[in-house]
Amino acid sequence: MRHITVFLTCLLCQFAHAEVEATSVDFHSQTLTIALTQEPPQLNSAKATDQVSGLVLGHLMQGLVRYDRRGNVIPGVAERWEMTETTATFWLRKDAKWSDGKPVTAHDFVFAWQRVADPKTASQYAFILSPIKNAAEINEGKLPVTELGVLALDDRTLQVTLARPTAYFVKLTVFNTFYPIRQDFFESRGDQYAADAKDLLYNGPFKMTEWTHSASLKMIKNEHYWDRENISLNAINVDYITADTRARLNLYTDGKIAFTRLDGETYKDALSQRFRIRRFTTGSTFYLEYNHRPGKPTANLNLRKAIQYIFDPDEMVNRVLATPGNLRGESLFPVWLNGVNDKFRREYPAPQAGYNVKEAKRYLELAVNEIGPIPPLVLLVSDSPTATKQGEYMQGVLLNKLGIELKIDVQTFKQRLAKMTSGEFDIVGAGWGPDFDDILTFGDLLASWNMNNRGRYNNPEYDRLVRLTMNSTDPKTRMDAMGKAQQILFDDAVVLPQYEQGVIYLLHPKIKGVARRVIGPDPDFTYAKIVP
Amino acid sequence: MSLFEPTSADFEPLPRQEKTEQITRPSLSYWQDAWVRLKKNTRAIISLGIIILLALFTLIGPLLWSVNPALQNLNQVSQAPSWAKSAVIIAPYQDWDGIRLEGYTSPNQIASAVPAPTGFAMADTPTTQRVRLIWDQTPGADGYNVYRNNRAPRDFNDLGLPLGSTYGNELSYEDRLSLEPRAYYYSLVPTDGYDEYEVYSQLILTPVLAITPDEAVERGLVTDPSEVNIGDDITIEFHPFGTDYLGRDMLARLMEGARVSLFIGIVAPFLFVLVGIIYGGFAGYFGGQLDGLLMRFAEFVVALPFLLFMILFKIAFGIGPGESGIMPMLLALILLSWPSTARLVRGQVLQIREEGYIEAARLLGAKDHYLILRHIIPNTMGVILVTLTFAVPSAIFTEAFLSFIGMGVAPPTPSWGSMCNEGVKTMLSHPHELIFPAVFISITVLAFNLLGDGLTEALDSKMRSRD
Numbered sequence: 001m002r003h004i005t006v007f008l009t010c011l012l013c014q015f016a017h018a019e020v021e022a023t024s025v026d027f028h029s030q031t032l033t034i035a036l037t038q039e040p041p042q043l044n045s046a047k048a049t050d051q052v053s054g055l056v057l058g059h060l061m062q063g064l065v066r067y068d069r070r071g072n073v074i075p076g077v078a079e080r081w082e083m084t085e086t087t088a089t090f091w092l093r094k095d096a097k098w099s100d101g102k103p104v105t106a107h108d109f110v111f112a113w114q115r116v117a118d119p120k121t122a123s124q125y126a127f128i129l130s131p132i133k134n135a136a137e138i139n140e141g142k143l144p145v146t147e148l149g150v151l152a153l154d155d156r157t158l159q160v161t162l163a164r165p166t167a168y169f170v171k172l173t174v175f176n177t178f179y180p181i182r183q184d185f186f187e188s189r190g191d192q193y194a195a196d197a198k199d200l201l202y203n204g205p206f207k208m209t210e211w212t213h214s215a216s217l218k219m220i221k222n223e224h225y226w227d228r229e230n231i232s233l234n235a236i237n238v239d240y241i242t243a244d245t246r247a248r249l250n251l252y253t254d255g256k257i258a259f260t261r262l263d264g265e266t267y268k269d270a271l272s273q274r275f276r277i278r279r280f281t282t283g284s285t286f287y288l289e290y291n292h293r294p295g296k297p298t299a300n301l302n303l304r305k306a307i308q309y310i311f312d313p314d315e316m317v318n319r320v321l322a323t324p325g326n327l328r329g330e331s332l333f334p335v336w337l338n339g340v341n342d343k344f345r346r347e348y349p350a351p352q353a354g355y356n357v358k359e360a361k362r363y364l365e366l367a368v369n370e371i372g373p374i375p376p377l378v379l380l381v382s383d384s385p386t387a388t389k390q391g392e393y394m395q396g397v398l399l400n401k402l403g404i405e406l407k408i409d410v411q412t413f414k415q416r417l418a419k420m421t422s423g424e425f426d427i428v429g430a431g432w433g434p435d436f437d438d439i440l441t442f443g444d445l446l447a448s449w450n451m452n453n454r455g456r457y458n459n460p461e462y463d464r465l466v467r468l469t470m471n472s473t474d475p476k477t478r479m480d481a482m483g484k485a486q487q488i489l490f491d492d493a494v495v496l497p498q499y500e501q502g503v504i505y506l507l508h509p510k511i512k513g514v515a516r517r518v519i520g521p522d523p524d525f526t527y528a529k530i531v532p
Numbered sequence: 533m534s535l536f537e538p539t540s541a542d543f544e545p546l547p548r549q550e551k552t553e554q555i556t557r558p559s560l561s562y563w564q565d566a567w568v569r570l571k572k573n574t575r576a577i578i579s580l581g582i583i584i585l586l587a588l589f590t591l592i593g594p595l596l597w598s599v600n601p602a603l604q605n606l607n608q609v610s611q612a613p614s615w616a617k618s619a620v621i622i623a624p625y626q627d628w629d630g631i632r633l634e635g636y637t638s639p640n641q642i643a644s645a646v647p648a649p650t651g652f653a654m655a656d657t658p659t660t661q662r663v664r665l666i667w668d669q670t671p672g673a674d675g676y677n678v679y680r681n682n683r684a685p686r687d688f689n690d691l692g693l694p695l696g697s698t699y700g701n702e703l704s705y706e707d708r709l710s711l712e713p714r715a716y717y718y719s720l721v722p723t724d725g726y727d728e729y730e731v732y733s734q735l736i737l738t739p740v741l742a743i744t745p746d747e748a749v750e751r752g753l754v755t756d757p758s759e760v761n762i763g764d765d766i767t768i769e770f771h772p773f774g775t776d777y778l779g780r781d782m783l784a785r786l787m788e789g790a791r792v793s794l795f796i797g798i799v800a801p802f803l804f805v806l807v808g809i810i811y812g813g814f815a816g817y818f819g820g821q822l823d824g825l826l827m828r829f830a831e832f833v834v835a836l837p838f839l840l841f842m843i844l845f846k847i848a849f850g851i852g853p854g855e856s857g858i859m860p861m862l863l864a865l866i867l868l869s870w871p872s873t874a875r876l877v878r879g880q881v882l883q884i885r886e887e888g889y890i891e892a893a894r895l896l897g898a899k900d901h902y903l904i905l906r907h908i909i910p911n912t913m914g915v916i917l918v919t920l921t922f923a924v925p926s927a928i929f930t931e932a933f934l935s936f937i938g939m940g941v942a943p944p945t946p947s948w949g950s951m952c953n954e955g956v957k958t959m960l961s962h963p964h965e966l967i968f969p970a971v972f973i974s975i976t977v978l979a980f981n982l983l984g985d986g987l988t989e990a991l992d993s994k995m996r997s998r999d
Contacts, residue, residue, distance in 0.1 A: 070726055268961045271682070271692060279694035314625070314708065319606035320778075322710040324693050378852075385957055392943045393778060396604035399944070407855060408943055509689055 024258035025508050027532045030233050032511065032525060035240035035248050035257045039214045044194040045179035046115045047123050051433075051522075054176050058521020059219055059236065061179040061204040064090050064109070064158070065170055069515040069527070071437075073171060077104055077180065077203065078158070081170055085473060088160040088169050089153075097224040098182060099202040106152035108180035114145040115186075116177055125177045128435060131166035165473040168438035174520050175436055179203075205231050205526050214241060232513075232529035249506075258508035259523065264323050264386060267504055276509055279325040281502045283518030284433040285334050285442065288379075288394070288496040291426050292457045297374055298426045302367035304493035308353045309360035310401050311394075317499050320393045321386070325502020332432075332446070332489055333482070334500045336518055337439050340475045344439055348483035351490040357401060364402055376405035380425035382416050387429055390498070394427075420454040428454060431501070437519050439482050440469055446494055457494050562910075569990040576986020579979040586976060590790040599769075601788045602944040605751065605779035607660065607743070608771070609710065610962040613782075616770035619741040621748065621760045622659055630704030631666055638700055642724045643672035648731040652720045655704065659742035663707040665718060665735065673722035673729070674700035680707065681717040688730050691719040700725065713741040743768060774964045777954060782968055785946040789969065792858065792940075792947040793976070796931040800865040801923035807866065808873025809909075809916060815874065816881025817904060827878065830871040838868050838930075842939060856942045861934055865927060873919050880912040914991030921984030925977035932973050948973045 024033045040053040045061060048054060064078040078090035096104040116123045117138040129135035133149025149161030162169065172178065185201045192199045197211040205227070206219040219236040221228065240251055248260040249269060262270055262277065270277055288307075290298040297303060313328035327335060331350030339347040353359075368374065377398075381391040391408040398404040406427075411419060420428055432452075434441040444450055447466045448458040465481040465488070472478050489495065507514060507523075510531050515524040560568065570576055651668035658664070665678065679685075681692025695707055707718075718735040721728050743766065745757035751769060754760055773782035815826040845860035884890065890907055898906075932949030934940040941947045948969040955966030 265957055265961065267693070274686060274690045276689040277692070277694055279696075315606050318708045319609060319710055322609070324695050324709055388943075389777065393604065393606075395944055396602060396778060396780075400600075400603055407852070409852075410938065504694065 024252075024255050025510050025530045027510070027530050029235070030530055031235040031237060032233055032258055032528065032530065033237040033239050033256065034259050034525075035242060035251060036217075036238050037241075037243045039241055040217075042194070043200060045176045046112060046121055046181065047125075048176055049124050055521045055523070056208075056217070056219075056238075057176045057179065057204075058524060059204060059206045059526060060200070060202045060208055061176070062096075063175070063178045063180075064092075064173040066174055067515075067517060067520050069513070069517075071517065073174070076174075083170060085165045086162055088162065090158040090160075090173075092156040092158065093226060094156065095226040096203065097226065098185075099207045099222050099224055101224055102182075103155070104180055104182075104203050105155040106158040107155070108182045109158050109178075110148075110150045110152050111183040111186070112179060112181035113150050114148050115181060117148050118145045123177070125175075125435075128172065128175060128177050131162055131164060131169055131172065133161040133163045135163065164471050166470075167473045167475070167478070168436060168440070171437040171519075176521075206233075206236060216241070230527065232527070233525060236525055252506055258511055259505065259514075261503055261505045262323075264321070267323060270506055275506050277504050278507055279502060279504050280516040281325060281327065281336070281500065281518075282433065282522075283334055283336050284431050284501045285329065285332055286429070286431040286498050286501055287329060287332060288498060289420075289428050289430045289455045290457075290493075290495065291423055291428075292455045292494075293423050296426055297371060297377060298455075300367050300371050301492065302363045302370060303374065304496075306360045306363035306367060306402060307398070307404075308493045308496060309356045309363060310397060311353075311496055311498075312355040312397075313498060314355075316390070316393070320390060321499060323502070323504060325504055327500040327502065329497030329499045331486055331497055332495060333439060333442050333486060334434075337442070338437075339439075339479045344479060344482065347479065348486060350486055353490075360402060364404075374404050376407050377426040378407050378409050378424075380409045380411060380416060380419055380428040382429065383410050383412050390429065421451075423454070423456065429498075430454070430495075434519055439479070440466070443469055443482050443485060446489070455495075457492075459488065459492065459494075462488050566914075566987075566990040570986055573986040573989065575982045576990075579982040579986065582975060582979040583983065586790065586794065586979070589787060590794055593787040593790075594784070597783055597787065599781045599784040601780060601784035601946060603780060605769075605775065607747065608768075608775050608779040610777055610958065610965065611771055611775040611779075612962070612964055613772055613774040616767050617741060618765050619743045619768045620659070621762055621764045621766055622661060622742040622744060623762050624744045624746060625661055628655075628662075628664060628704075628706050630664075630702060630706065633669065633701040633703065636701035638674045638725065639672055642674075643729075646670050646672040646722050646729045646731065649673075649676065649720045649722055649733045652718075652733040652735050654735070654737055658711075658737050658739040660711040660713055660739045661708070661742050661744070663711060663716070663718075663737065663739055664704065665707065665720075666704045667720055667733070669703060670722045674725035675723040676700075676702075676705075677721045677723055677728060678705045678707070679719040679721065679732075680709075681719070682714070684717055684736075685719060685734070688732060691721070691732065692717065697723070711739050713739055741768075773968055774962075776951070776965050777958060777962075780944075782964070785951060786948070786968060786972060789946040789948045789951055790972065792935075792945065793928050793931055793949070793973070796858065796862060796865070797924050797928035797976070797980075800862055800869070800927045801920055803862075804866045804870040805873045805916060805920050805923060808870040808919075809877050809912075811870060812874035812877030812879075813881055813904065813908070813912075816878035817885060817900070817908065819882065819885075823878070827875070830874050833868060834871045836868055838864060841868060842934065846939070856945060857934070857940050861931065861940060865930065869923070869927075873916070873923075876915055876919055877912055880915050881908055884908050884911050914987075917991060918984055918988045921980055921987055925980040925984075928973065928976055928980075 036052055038052050040056045041050055042048045042053050043057060045057055048057060062076045064076055065073050066076040068074045077092055077096045079093040081088065081090045092104065092106055098104060113129065115121050116126055117129050117135050119139055119141045126139045134143050134147045137143045138145055138148055151159045153159050180203060182201055186193050189199045194200045197208040200208065202222055205222055205225045207222040208217060208219050210218040217238045221231055221234050240257060242248060245261065245263045245266050248257065249266045251257045252260045253273060267277065290304055292299050317326045317328045330352060331345065333344055335343060335345045337344040379391050379394060381387040388410055395406040395408060398406050419425060432442060432445060444466050446453050446457050446462060448463050462485055465485045468481045469478045511528050512531055513528045516522055517524060647670065649667050649670045653666055655664035655666045676698045678695045679691035679693060680695050685691050695709060696705060698705055715736060715738045719732045721732045745760050748754050748760060748766060749757055753766060753768065760766060771781050773786065776782055776785065815823045842861060842864040845864050846857050849860050851857055851860060885908065890903060893903060893907060931940060931947060935947040935949030936953040941950055951969035952966060955969060959966050
């Protein structure tokens with residue numbers, strides 16, 4: 001009998017043990033387990049460009065200002081700030097500290113921003129510093145980094161000299177490129193900076209204690225963080241790194257992770273398992289970009305107009321994407337952008353072509369008169385299942401309704417980018433997520449000088465409007481200019497807006513206070529707490 | 533007892549008889565005999581029947597079922613196989629402003645709790661084109677979230693799909709998200725403009741299947757929009773095998789896919805078996821050093837990786853993005869698959885050329901070409917036929933596999949393999965999109981394999997004496 005008892009007890013311990021392990025949220029220790037879609041590629045804030053690094057960095061570091069859950073700018077390391085036409089001054093809080101206990105000073109920001117501007121750093125986001133005086137010249141190697149228009153007046157006062165009046169400069173500093181870096185620590189690590197958990201210094205609400213590359217990482221509460229009283233979570237464990245949505249859904253079902261995004265297929269399983277599904281609009285716009293290079297059939301306005309009139313964004317959103325949360329694409333500028341007093345899109349409604357076969361055929365006839373029979377067009381798409389499905393949908397629409405043949409060129413993300421840059425396409429499926437909270441993050445996308453203008457659209461009037469918006473601080477002037485730009489985008493059928501992306505996701509019901517946001521780390525667990 | 537007394541008559545020769553022995557079986561040629569034995573093999577005959585049916589399906593099918601396999605119908609996406617359905621003609625979609633409160637101001641402070649919304653109802657008859665929902669203002673709320681579920685929610689965490697949100701002044705919502713004629717459970721949750729209050733109201737409704745006159749013309753149901761009136765019933769097109777993820781008819785796609793699959797499946801083996809016969813025949817007949825050399829080369833070809841060559845040919849052919857990879861696939865199959873046939877034929881030829889009757893024929897002065905054509909090839913025919921029938925399913929499978937990984941046909945042309953590839957993504961929600969092409973591949977491959985088995989038995993001359 002005794003053997004059996006022992007055996008049973010062991011079995012019970014195992015079960016008990018398994019249960020502790022399997023909880024993705026734990027109320028008593030206030031820990032949370034999540035999965036990342038990939039290993040953070042770059043945790044050096046001066047060089048990070050991707051979303052996963054942004055998400056991790058957003059929990060580990062803090063810039064001058066930050067967003068609250070509802071998208072308002074609130075103080076971060078800076079306690080208050082002041083803007084004039086030519087300068088921005090930030091006063092840093094006294095209790096902001098690094099994870100080794102030393103205070104965060106204005107010099108740390110000066111050093112970090114100089115690193116970004118330094119051509120030796122080769123930061124892809126160096127352009128975001130362009131409102132700062134001399135930033136562009138330094139990045140081109142024409143001036144030394146010390147000439148950057150950022151000055152630490154004392155340890156706690158940071159003064160920025162602007163290259164041009166920049167209305168949105170304060171909001172810009174939320175972005176991870178503007179996070180501070182401490183010089184002595186950076187130099188002591190050399191090339192190893194941000195390569196491992198111990199090679200990074202943290203000033204945010206959490207600090208990273210373990211980082212097993214490509215497998216897991218662990219963030220615990222930073223005891224030196226100035227607002228530590230308001231942080232409930234003691235630890236965020238990233239136990240899994242996988243991009244496979246189905247694998248992540250299985251982990252969620254097994255109670256191993258507390259958060260996962262759903263796609264067009266996995267949501268049906270989540271629904272049948274009666275999980276609470278949530279919705280979030282990411283603020284990114286997805287559109288088809290035409291190749292405007294001379295000689296390309298898509299350089300013809302009437303052909304682009306024909307496609308504009310035959311495309312039905314309602315069908316795209318409701319029947320092709322068929323997941324909740326996506327908004328129909330009406331403009332390059334998404335609905336959440338702020339205008340003068342209200343949302344931009346309410347003050348300047350986007351002109352709509354509307355689905356109209358007759359009009360489309362009329363434009364197609366004009367196009368054929370101008371450039372002859374339309375040759376088969378190449379549509380470049382990425383290799384995600386939704387992208388190929390959308391491509392096939394467009395192929396069907398153009399073939400069955402206009403008789404235009406479309407060839408689908410499916411490429412991996414990197415390959416697609418290379419082909420976009422070299423112009424090997426007629427139409428390309430593209431998307432743009434905002435970098436900062438201003439209309440310009442979308443507006444300058446089609447300016448002739450922007451490297452992301454892959455179709456090489458070149459319209460001096462459009463460029464003029466973008467410059468006007470860049471150099472003005474008057475909201476009315478700026479929004480009027482962008483309103484006109486929106487009209488040009490429509491009249492010239494420069495791009496074909498398809499949808500504004502929405503995502504659906506699962507979040508453990510015991511977690512409260514998770515912020516989803518359009519700009520900045522998303523999802524943000526900083527102020528999350530686990531309820532019993 | 534009497535003694536045998538021979539008479540002269542006993543010494544007369546017997547009359548000459550024409551038939552000295554009776555042959556009990558009709559004389560049969562090799563092929564007739566094989567056919568007799570094949571007929572007795574039920575499995576093989578059923579398989580042969582299936583293959584003939586498949587050929588008819590591919591060649592005659594599109595004439596009888598003249599639906600455009602590339603025609604999309606986004607209103608009939610991923611439909612399971614069903615009988616013809618009836619739909620109501622409705623007016624074209626018009627934007628709906630909904631209900632907006634004039635002079636609305638957000639509550640000054642966030643209420644800690646609000647009551648469940650009242651007056652949650654549909655604004656008009658729900659159709660698959662749109663469902664319009666309205667409700668009364670909930671005091672204290674500054675926004676609403678609308679949910680939709682396919683079955684009755686159990687509790688607050690089981691409301692289903694979060695369709696959308698409205699601001700506090702908007703008391704209506706229009707749902708157009710892939711609506712089907714089935715019961716939906718809508719739920720309405722008030723929010724403070726950001727977070728939800730844990731109360732909800734529910735509404736159950738079933739949209740009617742609807743189609744606009746313009747859509748009816750596009751679908752070829754009527755020739756002119758004036759032929760139908762709003763409110764009429766109309767029978768919409770019938771999809772015996774259902775539709776795929778873009779609403780294309782599965783039956784038409786299976787037929788067109790069969791063309792690609794069977795083209796590769798028949799043409800490629802036929803050509804590479806031919807190459808194999810010639811190559812193996814040469815090596816076997818002439819033997820010696822030439823044989824050694826040729827066979828070493830064949831082994832070298834066996835070692836070449838198929839997929840790599842497939843990709844190389846695709847590039848060498850200048851096959852651009854979005855163009856069909858069928859031709860390089862065919863070439864790669866022919867260039868890399870012949871050695872197995874060559875080896876088999878060589879073995880047979882080596883054996884046959886040492887037979888006595890070959891020696892006899894040679895002594896009688898037969899030339900090489902006579903020997904090859906009259907004696908050697910007919911005697912290897914059995915082996916060749918069997919190889920051919922086994923090569924067909926493997927070629928079909930290769931095509932299916934390559935199309936599955938996206939190296940075969942270019943959309944919108946379907947092949948069974950690419951259809952499986954698309955179907956596997958929706959395996960759990962719409963299994964028919966995977967099952968049909970998969971069943972077609974399986975049945976075809978199985979039928980060719982069983983026929984091959986039957987032919988092996990029927991053509992094996994050693995089996996001849998058994999019955």
